[in-house]
Amino acid sequence: MRLTPNFLQDRVCLNVLAGSKRNALEIYDAAAGHVLVGLLSKNYPDVASAVADMRDCAAAIDNAVSVGLGAGDPRQSAMVSAIAGQLQPQHVNQVFTGVAASRALLGQDQTVVNGLASPCGLIGMVKISTGPLSANAPAGVVPVETAIAMLKDMGADSLKYFSMDGLKYLDEYRAVAEACARHDFWLEPTGGIDLHNYEDILRIALDAGVPRIIPHVYSSIIDPASGCTRPADVRALLEMTQAALA
Numbered sequence: 535m536r537l538t539p540n541f542l543q544d545r546v547c548l549n550v551l552a553g554s555k556r557n558a559l560e561i562y563d564a565a566a567g568h569v570l571v572g573l574l575s576k577n578y579p580d581v582a583s584a585v586a587d588m589r590d591c592a593a594a595i596d597n598a599v600s601v602g603l604g605a606g607d608p609r610q611s612a613m614v615s616a617i618a619g620q621l622q623p624q625h626v627n628q629v630f631t632g633v634a635a636s637r638a639l640l641g642q643d644q645t646v647v648n649g650l651a652s653p654c655g656l657i658g659m660v661k662i663s664t665g666p667l668s669a670n671a672p673a674g675v676v677p678v679e680t681a682i683a684m685l686k687d688m689g690a691d692s693l694k695y696f697s698m699d700g701l702k703y704l705d706e707y708r709a710v711a712e713a714c715a716r717h718d719f720w721l722e723p724t725g726g727i728d729l730h731n732y733e734d735i736l737r738i739a740l741d742a743g744v745p746r747i748i749p750h751v752y753s754s755i756i757d758p759a760s761g762c763t764r765p766a767d768v769r770a771l772l773e774m775t776q777a778a779l780a
Contacts, residue, residue, distance in 0.1 A: 536597050537644035539624045541746060542568040543779045546736065548771055549600055549625070549722070549750040553762030555591050562595040564768035568775075570625045570748065571595055576604025581616045588621055600625035606650055606696050608632075608666040615639050618647075625748070627694060630685070631665030637689030646748070648694040648722050649685040651678075653703040660695075660710065678713040686719070692748065697725030701734065708738050715743035723747070728754035729767060733774050740778060 539547045548565050551572040552558035558571045573591060578584035592599045601623050603610040611632035618626045619639030626636050626647045633649040640647070651660040654675045662681050663674035676684075685693060695710055707723065714721040721744045723735050732751060739747045755767035 535622065537622065537624060537642070539570055539598065539646060539748070540567045540596075542772075542775055544746070545740070545779060546747050546749070546775050548768065548775070549724075549748050550755065550763050550768060550771075551602070551752050552591070553756070553760060555594060557762040558591050558595055560765040561763055561768050562598060564765040565772050567596070567598070568772065569598060569768065570600035571598055572600045572602045572627075572750075572752070574602040574604040575610045575613045575617055576602075576607060581613060581620070584613070584617050585620045588617065588623070592621065592623060597622075597624055599623040600627060602627045603629070603650075606664065608664060608669045611635075611666055618645070628690075629664040629666070629669075630662040630681075631668060633685060633688040633690045643689070646691045646720070647689060648692045648720075648748075649681075649688065649690040650694045650696055651681050652696060653698065653706045655706075657705050658709045658713075659706075660693075678710050679717065682713060682717045682719045686717075692720030692722050692746070694722040694724055694750075696750075698723055698727070698735070700726035700728070700731050702726070704738075707735070708742065711739045711742035711744050714739075715745070718745055720744065720746040720748065722750060724750035724752075726754075727751045729770055729774075732771060733778060736775065736778050 548569040615635040654661040
């Protein structure tokens with residue numbers, strides 16, 4: 535069972551959502567395996583049913599599963615950790631305060647675990663109060679460098695920057711990318727990314743020297759009628775990624 539994601543040229547791995555097992559297979563093929571297929575904990579009533587369904591999906595796509603919260607919902611933090619411990623996926627999405635629990639329950643350091651930090655309106659700063667209780671407390675804003683150090687302390691591999699709202703926080707995002715590069719930390723830009731702004735968002739991270747990048751492209755490439763991600767759009771993202779890395 536593969537525990538590490540399949541990065542394209544050891545730099546970029548896509549992260550997109552699957553609406554079904556069949557859709558997961560379509561996505562995996564469209565991305566030539568350079569993808570993490572998001573399955574949301576929020577879509578299941580309990581841990582047992584989530585693990586059973588996700589394990590079935592994982593078996594079909596070489597374990598390229600990304601266990602998700604569901605729109606960064608901090609109330610899903612404990613469930614994500616519990617699922618991760620049993621499933622042993624390639625990727626786990628966590629709120630900032632949930633990282634250590636996920637890493638401890640995984641019991642290994644190969645699965646990628648991210649920690650969610652958000653734009654805050656200040657360049658070089660991020661909001662880390664993204665947990666079940668802290669999300670409703672006064673905003674906890676710290677320098678990006680401090681957030682990265684804290685994430686490393688807790689066993690995280692990367693910073694999930696959510697929600698970017700596309701290019702709305704471009705200057706803040708660039709500062710985050712530069713900090714990740716300086717401190718040899720991975721970056722996961724998330725929120726409002728589509729086929730039109732993807733190249734710009736990816737290019738900023740690549741130019742900054744971020745060691746590995748996991749862009750999350752969600753609702754913009756989902757067919758609203760079926761709830762499934764469009765394989766053709768995944769192929770387009772892969773082609774754009776290959777061109778950016780050329």
